Amino acid sequence: MKSAVETLSPTRAKLTVEVPFEELKPSLDAAYQKIAKQINVPGFRRGKVPPQVIDRQVGRGVVLDEAVNEVLPKAYVEALQENNLTPLAQPEIEVTKFEDNESLEFTAEVDIKPEIELPAYDGLEASVDDLAVTDEDVATQVDALRERFGTLIDVERPAQDGDFVVIDLVATKDGETVEGAEIAGFSYKVGNGGMIDGLDEVLVGTAAGEDKTFTTQLVSGDLVGQDVEVAVKVTQVQEQELPELDDEFAQEASEFDTLDELRADVRERLTRGKRLEQAAAARDAVLEALLEKVEIPLPESMVTEELNARRANLEQQLQFAGMTLEKYLEDEKQTQEEFEADLERRVRDAVAAQFLLDEIADKEEMGVDQGELTQHMIRRAQQSGQDPQEFVNHMFEHNHVPELVQEIRRGKALQLLVEGATVKDAAGNVIELKNLQADGSIGEPADETAVETADEVADEAEAAEETEAPAEA
Known part of the structure; x- marks a missing residue:
């Protein structure tokens, strides 16, 4: 077999492959055997x-097609290996020449991993904000704990912001009750938001036994974005003591x-x-800081795929939260154009980072x-709320293990970068990262296996964004 490669761009290549007819012989034999098991011919088992x-029965052309279908993937993979190419997507294959007793020729265009000239990555410098836990931060956490031990007392006055009310609520459209928009005996904290637009404004000033009606728009269901009439009755007003x-x-x-x-314990928890x-x-x-030192060409198909995946994930999360994209953008104070530009920037940075970390992992033979x-x-199963054994089985059954292995290698590469870097806060203090x-907490690990990868530390950071109050005794 002979192959040649043409570089169409830094991230796309075209392979031209020629397979001599004699190399098709094993595939032809296999094709005959396969077809022989599928047909019935009088006089033959x-x-x-x-x-x-x-x-004579099915035609030589059918056999040749079967043989070509078998040999193409093998020849394509062999051509990739011969030319040291790493594919990033499925190829576009075209058979350009093939006749009986003559060589098979085909081309394959495919997105490939770009070549990266690694800059020096030891001793990088970066800066982060100061670590600050204020008295106000501590007071907020303690107040949240107080609320868990608060008691609700009935009051004979109209509801105020921060009160708890028990309500009956029903939404109607053209006189018909909206499916799924009817509740009774529901306890709600006035000012909490996130339920129905306009509800908090109506509840303030409403006393027990009073009814109010207002017009709003639903953010989920079949009537999303349409005006509906909402009738709410307050049956109880309670003040938290x-x-x-x-x-x-x-x-x-x-x-x-x-x-x-x-x-002191709350302050320590917040500090950690x-x-x-x-x-x-x-x-x-x-x-x-390292990405700024290198230019990494990105395959547009990979960027587009990741953009679509992130959009779909956001839409799913918003739908689950009962929020529209328009409301989300309004809360984030972003226009649609700003959102798309920011999303594309983050996706491009993420894809470039993957290539860069892969290259470092290869160089360091991780x-x-x-x-x-x-x-x-x-850990991945726990993060997604799945049974660990079911998650493991799924990963093996659907051949996702190589992806997980690559995630771990990237985490190790990132850990190497971070531990070799000098990171200072705004005050100029060097941040301790190696033994985090x-x-x-900061401490000396018992052995190397006790040190988490940078990605694992990042996961802990996400979980710590809202530090929990101390557990009850």
């Missing part, structure tokens, strides 16, 4: 029909004896969470052992 009889902030509250709400100890967020920011800043793969799959633990 199934599977024992001679080739010349098959030629919070416990006093003292040592007795600390003992009731936590394992601490004093309020000062509780506040902020440290994880700072580590995630450092990871991004280091990677961005491998993945079975223990690392198993741990990674369990999963809970946000």
